[in-house]
Amino acid sequence: MSTMAHGRPVFEATGVGKTYANGTVALTDVDIDIREGEFVSLVGPSGCGKSTLLRMIAGLGQGTEGEMRWWEQDFGAVGQAGRKLAFVFQEAALMPWATVARNVELPLRLSGQRKNAEQVEEALEMVGLQDFRNAYPRELSGGMQMRVSIARALITKPNLLLMDEPFGALDEMTRAKLNQELLELWERLRWTVVFVTHSVYESVFLSTRVVVMAARPGRVLDDIVIDAPAPRSKEFRASHEYHELCNQVSESLARAAVL
Structure with missing residues (x-):
């Protein structure tokens, strides 16, 4: 089974920017769409607006320019439930x-x-x-x-799970184990997941798409499809395909760092 998802729209941003009252430009000209059943990771350097964009997808913030649309408002409800959102933060709290x-x-x-x-x-x-x-x-x-x-x-x-670097403070072995468990849950329950991470390896292992963002101001640089088969396992991590995809994301991040 391919991990590619072609579901109905969950969230769309077109030309979205976010400028704070003090003049700080957090995001500019962001175009992104999230579709039902996808696992989308947002990666990029610190300060590129990943968490800001995640909060906007949650409906916890508005842009100062452009257009944002959510499924229950503009696309119609998914099934009979509409959007049932859950948020997992960096700290367990x-x-x-x-x-x-x-x-x-x-x-x-x-x-x-x-x-x-x-x-x-x-x-x-x-x-x-x-x-x-x-x-x-x-x-x-x-x-x-x-x-x-x-x-x-x-x-x-939930049918929409938003996760803001939930495994960032964990050691690599624990992180890899939780990655595997999260992916198995997603494959079984088919939520829509938007996942913020600084880890190239984590993003490629988990995702159907990796959205690479550049900073100052934050914007989408690349949207990379991870069309690898499911279920994924430790064998996938050792594969040539996985390392090629990681290299592709790493090269995009390298460009993001100098823009």
Whole structure:
């Protein structure tokens, strides 16, 4: 099965710019489209506006020029659900006084839903933490804490998952393991994912597309299709195809650094 996705539009930006009140130009002339079922990674140097663009895709910010469109507003709802968005941040941001299960069920409580032990258990099973439901964050490794954060996002059953460098602080072995687990979940559940990372290798392994951004001001430099077969595994990481794609993204980033 190819990882290429040709679903309906989820988000489109045309000629979008973002200038802050102090005159800082964060983004300029951004054209990007995200389609249903894609896994799109945003890469680029620090200060290129990756996280700003991610927040705009979430509807948490507006551009100061250009046009942005979201599926439920302009394209029609996906299925019957419309956009169900979940956001995973750089830090796990868990409540230290609450158990893993209580941390995972937080979105249900905040939205006024009744506690649902079955949903909590399902989310924990997705990330392999069902045996740690009664543990506290201080008792978990960094990788396990990030799994809790992902489970907390998944309990809402999103169809759009936005992730802002969630594995950036982890060691390489843990990061590679979580990459594999995330990809397996995406292949099974087919969310739309937009993923911010500084890692070329991570972006190529995970994505159907890698969008390379240049800084000062932030803009899209390249949009590289990763048309590799799924499921991907450690064998893919060792393949000539993977290394060629990594080189392609690296060369684009090198251009971004001097523009």
